[in-house]
Amino acid sequence: MNNDKYMKYLENLENAVWTTRKNRINAEERLLSVNRFVQHINIYYACLSAAIAIISLWYTDKALTMLGAILAPIVTICIAFLNSQRYEQRAADIKRNYVELQKILYEVRRLKSGDEATPPDWDKVKELDDKYCELMDKVENHRQSDYWKTCFESGIWDTNDSEHSFTQKIHKARYRGYVVLRWSMRGLTYVAPIIGYVLLRVLFAH
DSSP: OHHHHHHHHHHHHHHHHHHHHHHHHHHHHHHHHHHHHHHHHHHHHHHHHHHHHHHTTTOOOHHHHHHHHHHHHHHHHHHHHHHHHTHHHHHHHHHHHHHHHHHHHHHHHHHHTSOTTSOOOHHHHHHHHHHHHHHHTTSOOOOHHHHHHHHHHHTOOOGGGTTOHHHHHHHHHHHHHHHHHHHHHHHHHHHHHHHHHHHHHHHHHO
């Protein structure tokens, strides 16, 4: 009975470490993705601002001139924002963290695969528990969206709702909605200057 309790505890610890590690991997990927996106936007807006400045030398267009004046500070703000957020450094810290979590996972699995005749090593388990808690506190926590991605890819949303397909469908729809919203916002960022130009033309027309 004691061995069953020991194995059950190891299984729960393994699941917790695995889930946290996968969440941290998703968090690293998210931060690097945001970093790439902001860099692309900076280059895109900088090139667009330069192109508008050159075009304005030949063509007089108040809307275009105003758009160029708006884009210039936006580029400056975006660059300052990127530097302040330290996306790459935060992603590197999270990577080191989930590598350490992987080591704990290996140790837990070694304990699980031990000889049945071997007595439970609760001291080792406590050591792994403490190490896991320390790693949880070392870096920033993942976001809810990172957890949703873990659940979506693994197919496990909530152990209490594992048999409720309707609840799982709601969770999956929520995650898909988040993905659609994220990419829609990114797409809107690219077309925003065009929308701004049209609005300015309408404004100056009146």
